[in-house]
Amino acid sequence: MIKVVLFDLDGTLLPMDQDLFIKAYFGGLARKLAPYGYESEALVKAIWQGTAMMIKNDGQGLNEDVFWDVFAKLYNEEPRKNEHLLDEFYQNEFDLVQNSCGFDKRARAVIDLVKKKGLRVALATNPVFPPLATQKRIKWAGLSHEEFELVTNYSNSRHCKPNPEYYLDIVRTLGVKCEECLMVGNDVREDMIARELGMSVFLLTPCLINKDNEDISKYPNGDFDALISFIEKINS
Numbered sequence: 001m002i003k004v005v006l007f008d009l010d011g012t013l014l015p016m017d018q019d020l021f022i023k024a025y026f027g028g029l030a031r032k033l034a035p036y037g038y039e040s041e042a043l044v045k046a047i048w049q050g051t052a053m054m055i056k057n058d059g060q061g062l063n064e065d066v067f068w069d070v071f072a073k074l075y076n077e078e079p080r081k082n083e084h085l086l087d088e089f090y091q092n093e094f095d096l097v098q099n100s101c102g103f104d105k106r107a108r109a110v111i112d113l114v115k116k117k118g119l120r121v122a123l124a125t126n127p128v129f130p131p132l133a134t135q136k137r138i139k140w141a142g143l144s145h146e147e148f149e150l151v152t153n154y155s156n157s158r159h160c161k162p163n164p165e166y167y168l169d170i171v172r173t174l175g176v177k178c179e180e181c182l183m184v185g186n187d188v189r190e191d192m193i194a195r196e197l198g199m200s201v202f203l204l205t206p207c208l209i210n211k212d213n214e215d216i217s218k219y220p221n222g223d224f225d226a227l228i229s230f231i232e233k234i235n236s
Contacts, residue, residue, distance in 0.1 A: 002200060002234050003176050004149075005114045006167075008185030009125035009134070011207035013111075014141040015102030018209065024100035032089045036082060038075075046074045054128050055160045063127050063154040090132045098140045104206075106224035107141050113231055115147075122150040124170060124183065126190065127157035150174060161190035167197055182234065184227065188214050195219070202230055 007013055010021070026047070030040040050067040057066050072079040114121050123145070125134060131153045135145045145151050150173055152166075159166040171178055178198040185191025185201075187209040195201045203221035210216060220230055 001180060002119060002182050003180040004120040004122060004174055004182070005231070006122050006124040006170065006181055006183045006194070006199075007111075008183075008187065008191050008204075009123055009137055009141070011186040011209060012184060012191075012204050013107040013123075013143065014137055015104050015207050016100065017207070020100045021097065024097045025094075028093050028097055029086075029089055032093055033082075033085060036085060046071055049074065051128050054154065055163075057159055057163075059158040059165060061158065063157050063160065064130070067128075067154060086130070087132070090130060090136065094133060094136055098136075101137075101140055102207075103140070103142065104224060105142065106228065107143065110224060110228055110231065111143060111147065113228060117231070117234065119234070120149050120174070120176075121147070122170065122174060123148040124152055124167070124185075124191075126161045127152040127154050127166075128160060129153060131155050161187075162193045164193060164197055167194050167199065182231075188212065188216060188219075192219055202227055 010016055011018060026044050029047070030043055033043055034040065050070040053066050053070045054063040057063055068079050068083070072081070111121060123138065134151060134153045138145045138151070150170065152170065157166070157169065159169055167178070167183070171181060181194070182200040182202065183191055183194035184204060186204045186207045188203065189211055192201050192203060201219055203216055203219040204224070204227055205216070205221050206223050
């Protein structure tokens with residue numbers, strides 16, 4: 001019996017080419033911080049290193065703290081010294097990054113269907129972004145963060161995908177069992193690993209990421225129409 005449907009965001013509810021998104025994101029961030037002495041190439045490297053450490057987070061601290069500790073050490077500055085600059089970026093210039101993303105109105109349809117069936121809904125997006133950046137991307141998908149029971153971000157998470165502990169944190173927070181969850185995502189490595197914990201899964205394929213070239217036929221998969229048909233049959 002499925003009780004909760006977990007959705008990935010980037011490439012799932014929010015269609016995107018990840019490379020185009022990253023290029024637009026880093027470009028905008030570099031322009032924002034350049035006047036404050038942050039050279040573009042070094043800045044991008046620092047953000048990647050901070051992100052890599054969040055991915056490796058073993059649960060000893062919040063992803064947020066892990067990121068800022070790495071960033072501060074690389075620049076030999078006080079932790080969070082210029083955090084307000086990133087806050088300003090996500091509040092303003094980050095909106096321009098939306099141009100690198102797509103849109104599919106069926107994202108709204110599938111969320112409405114899940115709720116119509118009386119199921120709970122949570123957003124299981126890899127928690128490497130601040131809450132505001134995540135809220136903005138949810139809005140780009142034509143949705144609102146308030147309609148999700150839980151939205152993972154770097155301020156409320158201690159693990160990242162594909163670490164199974166990330167999913168275990170979610171089920172503990174929601175008070176359910178893995179077997180009572182369906183995970184919907186577009187990344188074979190990061191999202192389909194949820195099946196190893198006993199979750200049901202659905203691989204959304206329009207923006208498929210399959211870095212290991214796995215045979216995806218072993219997962220229920222398809223486009224939004226196929227996902228809607230799959231969800232319609234849940235618990236029936």
